[in-house]
Amino acid sequence: MSYPHDLMKDFADAVSRYPDRPAITHNGRTITYTELHAWTRTIARRLGPRPGVVGVMASRSPATVAGLLGTLAAGGTYVPINPAHPWPRRRALMAASGCTTVIATEPAATARPGKSAESTQPAEPGVRLVDLPNLPNLDEAADTPETDAVVAGDDPAYILFTSGSTGAPKPVVTPRRAITTATRALRDLFDLTPADRVLQFASLNWDTCFEEILPTLTTGATLVFHDHAHSGSFHRVLRMIGAERITVLDLPSAFWHELVRHLVDERATLPACVRLVVIGGEAVSPARLADWRALGSDGIRLVNTYGCTETTLITHAIDLHGPLAAGGVGERVPIGRPLPHVRQHLGEEGELLVGGPSLALGYRGLPEATAERFVELGGERYFRTGDRVSQAVDGVLAYEGRLDHELKIRGIRVDPGEVEAQISGHPRVGAVAVAGVTVADHTTLAAYIVPGPPAADDPTLATDVRDYLRDRVPCHLVPSRITVVPELVYTASGKVDRAGSHRRYASATV
16 A cells, blocks of 8 residues: 555554454454454455445444454445434435445344345445455455555545534544554553453444554454443443453543442452553543542553544543552643644634644535634644643643533533534424533533424423434434423523523423
8 A cells, every 4th residue: 555654554464463363352252363354355355446435334343343444455434324323314424424335234243144234224325235244264265365455644544423513413534644643642652562452342433432443453452342341230341341351441531430439339449450541532520530549549540531533533641540640630630741643732712723644634525614623823734622721831731611512422522503403403393402411420411492383382392302303313412301491591692592591491390
């Protein structure tokens, strides 16, 4: 391939050095590096060279990882599509990304021979549907020629979506140079070795999963899938971590908060095999950090991280506790310093701007939105994060809030305007305001709706709106609370006051 530093070369190097080591385990079943490489080559051959934008039905299984690697090996652009999302949402993501091929994955690492993956909806006209091949026979795969396409650093590697105020998600196009650069930086940040076993915990539809998958599989370490990771029981999770000898956990801050509460209540600690816990996505609670430090976890690195989809995975990090931590923490838990490949600039009102080789290309098909958020300073390109930060004397940054109305729900950026636009599509809604509500150590959405004239006295409106949303958007965009109110609060300039509406009706019955 023409781009000499591409991450697929790093994966091939890991395969050549550790052919018989476990690349992935799934509920105890192992796939070696040789087997994963053969699977990847088979998928790339089936896709053909330069297949364009490839949607992969992303389930929690090694099949999704194989689809990702196979797409990249073929020179395509990977787009994860959550099969659990409502069909209108999936169709919208496919259209916005320019998807020309869809890989239908099986729910497990290997499917029964001769069985094709089932699709709950037909492909759109003009979209090619490709069944994911089973884990191939190695004797047959040995005869499969290498199919890695010639790629350039600016070629798109994947497209993910962020929330947009118009009601439509914005497709972020990340080039191969950016994900390769970020992957190499995270291998160093995490100090990964082939002996590590990294839990696959993040949703395979969001970029955090790449922090788990790509550094692991370009190091020669093992990526661990296990159903108990998502069982909803901390007792099961902790037993699984010990039994699978997990060394690295990458967790949303909100989940980590709850885990710390559990450990404190049970007077327990993480299994001794864990050496690194990476957290991020939302602000860290100083109270939970104090609890963590009191657990006797001095030997475990606790690393807080920051990054945006548009800047590719993690751009800032700091060790909050453990063998590499230095100094105390004030009222706000810091997000750290920029990683070596990252350039930063603090703009007006303390806005953090991020530059360097890990920037996305922009928003596909949205030149105005791209020009608004990706700007040039001194001849270099930067992304306006919209996050306000403060900088300490030692250079460490602390998060101080948003310059706009964006929220983090389960670690995912959400523009309340997108939720409002979706709710406004309901025929019996006259007006709506959506606000973020802090519950314990995490944020949820609350919607306040004013019925239109035909529904003024409709007692089922809130329930109907919730059902309406569930048929159209992913669950993180469905407010946990929907309240019918007589009117909204407005600012002096006539705009809806989201915070004011929440304050007025916060105690109303749902």
